[in-house]
Amino acid sequence: MSDTSGFSVSKPVALWNKPINADFKELFKSLGKGVINGVLGHWGEVAKDAVEATAAIGLGSAPEEVAWLLIYRSLVEAIVSLVKGNQELLFEKPNKSDLDLLCDRLNDSLVSIELRIDQDFFSRPKDLPILEPIKTAFADWLKYFSVNQAQAQTISHRLPTYFVLALHEEWAKHPEKYACLKEELDTPFTQANEREQSWQRYLAWLQKQVEEPMLLEAFCLKQVYIPLHAYYKRKVAGEKSEEFKRRVREDEKYQRVVLDLKTELEAWLEKGDRHDAIRVISGGPGSGKSSFAKIFAANQAEKGKISILFIPLHHFEPSDDLVEAVGKFVRDEGFLRHNPLDKDKADSHLLIIFDGLDELAMQGKVATETAQQFVREVEKKITRFNRSETRLKVLISGRELVVQANISDFRQPQQILHILPYFVTEDERKNYIDEQNLLQQDQRQIWWHKYGNASGRAYDCLPEELNQDNLTEITAQPLLNYLVALSFSQQNKFPTDGNLNAIYANLLTAVYQRGWAGYQHPAIRGIEEKDFVRILEEIALASWHGDGRTTTVREIEAHCENSNLIRLLDKFQKSAKFGVIPLLIAFYFRECGVNEQEKTFEFTHKSFGEYLTAKRIVREVRLIYKKLKDRQNDPDEGWDERKALKRWAILCGASPMDEYLFKFVADEMLLQNVSDVENWQQTLWHLIGFMLRHGMPMERLTPRPDFQEENRQARNAEEALLAVLNACARVTETVSKIQWHTPEAFGIWISRLQGQRITINTDVFCLNCLSFLDLQGCVLVFKDIVQANLERANLKGANLKGANLVRAYLKGANLEGTNLEGANLVRANLEGTNLEGANLEGTNLEGANLEDANLEDANLARANLAQANLERANLKEVNLARAYLKGANLKEVNLARANLVRAYLKGANLEGANLEEANLEEAFLVRAFLVRANLERANLERANLKESKR
Incomplete structure (x- = not known):
């Protein structure tokens, strides 16, 4: 076959005589009616008549007519897909009669176009000449529906990519219709076997993925x-x-x-x-x-x-x-x-x-x-x-x-x-x-320039209002930076405290109001903002209870029924005409397949689900406090502890909380009134004490799970109680005074929550939630508390003998009188910790940070303090006999009357340390730094001070 084979293709004559059935005017009119009538999520049906009319025309078998059918069908599918993907940006204008005039004009602009189909078309279908005028016509149609110039150009610019995928899909669906083209044209596309065609089609799909619109915007990922x-x-x-x-x-x-x-x-x-x-x-x-x-x-x-x-x-x-x-x-x-x-x-x-x-x-x-x-x-x-x-x-x-x-x-x-x-x-x-x-390059500036071009907002760089030190962490992260841009651009205000939850709250309001377009989305007309947010929270909860990202309409309805939200959901469904699906498609969700013969939907960004779930959890804490308070005031009102814990088990039992969700819960607590959080903290520590004595009331669940599932859900709910209590404590900075009914109660509970580490690198979530806890007198012998956060916890008199506290964070903790004999505290952060009188005999504190710690009268005999930072620590009268302090930083430390007999201090920094009356008999101080050290009346008998600087 000749390399120059090909033929000219224009709209077939039969089609000219029947414009009402198969021309672009009808396509644009059908799509316009879909927007005007709010037929959301059913674009395939809206354009179906326009596509089927072409097939019903009775086109001949001539290659040019068949080629036109292929092109037209593919263009229709591409345009429909673009409209569907950007439907939340389209808003009806009052004068509907203008739409007919517009459609006539758009169709007239396409009448005289002629194109040629040859080898190049199937090699480079994006270069098809007809695409340019159709892009222009499509952009004009979009502007009728309140889409601005930049948005219209951005959407229409993606038509070639969408057209290529539609072309592959149309060919794959109806290969018999286009068989004659295989004979006329010798191209890799037309002569490809089934396997090759499927890869070509998949390639087209991959290209489309990076050109799909981003959340609430007309532009795509590829553009920014x-x-x-x-x-x-x-x-x-x-x-x-x-x-x-x-x-x-x-x-x-x-x-x-x-x-x-x-x-x-x-x-x-x-x-x-x-x-x-x-x-x-x-x-x-x-x-x-x-x-x-x-x-x-x-x-x-x-x-x-x-x-x-x-x-x-x-x-x-x-x-x-x-x-x-x-x-x-x-x-x-x-x-x-x-x-x-x-x-x-x-x-x-x-x-x-x-x-x-x-x-x-x-x-x-x-x-x-x-x-x-x-x-x-x-x-x-x-x-x-x-x-x-x-x-x-x-x-x-x-x-x-x-x-x-x-x-x-x-x-x-x-x-x-x-x-x-x-x-x-x-x-x-x-x-x-x-x-x-x-790293010399600040990529934020480049992103904001691209964003300004793609959105039509004309940013040249990161706005000065956002170029602040306290916002650097947020604007430096791709997704958060994008959310900042949405919040800042659409509301012209921004929460400058850098709290991510405040940014999401701004976005929720923006989505609800659709203020930048002057119209409210049809799916929520007549719905109050608080109800809009409440339904989204329940959808997020359904997703969390599933696989963390996806959910189905049936699961949403079940959750709404369980939370007495059916009337509210019905209100949404009535407003949206076609049920909850339009709501899902319009806000933060996308369709992602079928599960048990039911469509599933997923959050476009997983963090949206985590944020909304966190809001739902905080909402429940507020309700539990109110209901328990009502019971205190009137025994016939409110809930008792068992009812509150049952509610909590339903809310938090199905799935375990993780550090990502916890961060959103903690940030949401920061946005609450501090006096409210103080009340919630007391309520939660009371509930934990009650739960430890009486257990989680899992027998009240309906239907009641089997024992193994019941135990799993109880454990999840208990861990969430601890985590949310800790989120409250981080706001109030008040120690939570849980009533431990026995000295070992906390240790037993934390072991249950902790489970078995699978690898040495595994982080244990619950151990990050132990700060501000009153653990006074608790027994934690040989406990695994690696990397635990015990900041400002009260461990006074606790028994931590042999406990593993490697890399634990104990800043400001009270360890007065604690028994830490033989404990492992390698690289633990004990900055400012009170260890007065603590028993640390034989403890491994290698590389630990003990800066400003109070170790007065502590027993550190035989302790390993190599490379430890003890700067400005109070070691008055401490027992460091035979302690290993090689390379330790003891600058300006108070070691008055300390026992350092036979201590190993090679290379230690003792600059400005107070060693008055300290016993350094037989201590090893080779190459120690003793400049400005106070050695008055110190016992240095048989001490080795070779090469030390004094």
Whole structure:
């Protein structure tokens, strides 16, 4: 067949004679009616007549007529998809008669267009000439519905990408209709086999993902995306002796080396080392992991050097066999007709991007266990696939904590890449090796310039009002920076205290009011703002009780019924005409498949769900306080403790709280009246005391779960009680005085909540919620309290003998008279802690921070204080006999009358220390720094002061 084969295509003559059925005028009119009548979420039905009319025309079999049918159908689907994706921006104008005139004019502008179909069309369908005038006409149509110039251009500019995907899907749905084109045109598209076509279609879908509109905006991710920087940890070269390893802190054994994330991963793909086939992207919530993964997948797929499969793990069902799980995923998604990992059909070079390791962990088993099993199955399959050559590579993204819990499985150099924020302060840059000077650039300025162009708001850089030190942490994070932009741009005000919950609250109000467009969304007309927020909270709760991100209409209705919100939900459904689905589609949600034959919806950003769930939890705390108070005032009113705890079990039992949700709860507490939080704190500590004596009233649940599930839910609810109590205490800075009915009650309870650590890197959430607790006299013998937050806790007289407090945070805690004999306090933060009279005999305090601590009369005999910071600590009359203080910082420490007999103080800093009447008999003070030290009447008999400076 000739290389110049092709033919001209215009609207068929038959179509000219029947414009009412199949021209663009009818399409634009149908879509316009959909907006005017509020037919939300049913755009496919709105445009169905326009599409079917084309098929009913009776077009001939001539290639040019068939080609027009293919193009027209694809254009209709593309335009419908764009309207559906931006429907929340469209608002009806009063004069409906103008719409007919507009549609006539738009159709007339397209009448004389002629196009040519040849090899280039299927190679580069985005370049189809008709797309430009249709983009212009479509933009004019959008402006009729109150979309501004910048928004209209941004939406219409995406038409080519949407058209390409629609073209592939139309061809795949009706291959028999377009068979004649295969004979006329010799192109990779028309001659591709079924497998190749499915990959082409999937590539088009990947391109569309990065061009879908962002929350509340017309522009897409691709238009405002900023290339991310990252770092990897590199071991410090040099001395590797046991002394070095013991002396240096773990995080000081590594350097943080900065790199460009995209460049690094492209080099990794190009290298093709079969022994280095996994890379991991680690970052906090909103750090840009998923955005990067989508952009990277789309870019690499477009290059065509390697097949790309992008798998959001919250849509993925893990199994013992990765091949089967991937096969089920591609079948359910419907793009690929084959499993790219099947033995007989496997692609020769494939990159799978698994996005959201932490989300996979929320589907049943313990989070870290599920993630670990998945990672090990991936490693096993990679080894099998790459036995002789590199055929499979895998890129995994996940939140920091779940990646950290699996760190033992990632040992290759540069295997874990930690995402950096848009901006790193000059002081923080000292912690990185940045040979390319990437951190010199403030990427926020670039993002705001792109955002100004895409949104039509004309920002050249980060606005001065937001360029404040207290907002740096927020504006430096991609998602939070975007939320700041939405809140700032749409309301022209911004909560300058940097509380993320205040930003979300602003956004909720903006969504409800739709003030920037002058219209309220049809789905909430007649609904008060408080009811709007209340329903969203319940939807978020349904999602949290599920897999943390998705939910169904049935689950929402069940939660609303349980919370006596059915009338309110009915009000929403009546307003929205088609039920709760339009509400979900319009606000923060997107449709994401089918579960048990019912549509499922997911939060567009997981943190929205966490914020709304936190609001729901605080709402319940407020209600519990009120109901218990009512019972106190009148025994016939309100709730007793068992009713309150039952409500709490229903609210917080189904799913465990984690540190991300807790942060939102803590920030929400900061927005409350402090006197209210004080009351809630007292209520919660009373409920915990009651619960420890009588147990959680799980027998009152209907239907009652089996024993194992009942026990799981009780544990979750109890942990949430502790966490929310701690959130209150952080606001009031008041010690929570729980009544422990026995000295061991707290230890038993915290062991139940803590469970078994799976790895040494596993963080235990409940241990971060122990600050401001009254633990006076509690028995915690040999307790695992690694990395616990015990800030300003009262541990007076507590028995912590043999307890493991490595890296614990005990700043300001009262440990007076505490028995810490043999405890492990390596690198613990004890700054300002009261340890007066405490028994620390044989305790390991290596590298601990004891700055300004009160250790008067404490027993530190045989304690290991190597590299400890004891600056300005009070060690008056302390017993440090045979203590190990090598390299310790004892600057300006009060050691008057202290017992330092045979203490090891090699290289210790004792500058300005008070050693008056201290007993340093046989102490080892080689190379010690004793400048300005007060050694009056000190006993230095047989002390070794070689090379010391006095």
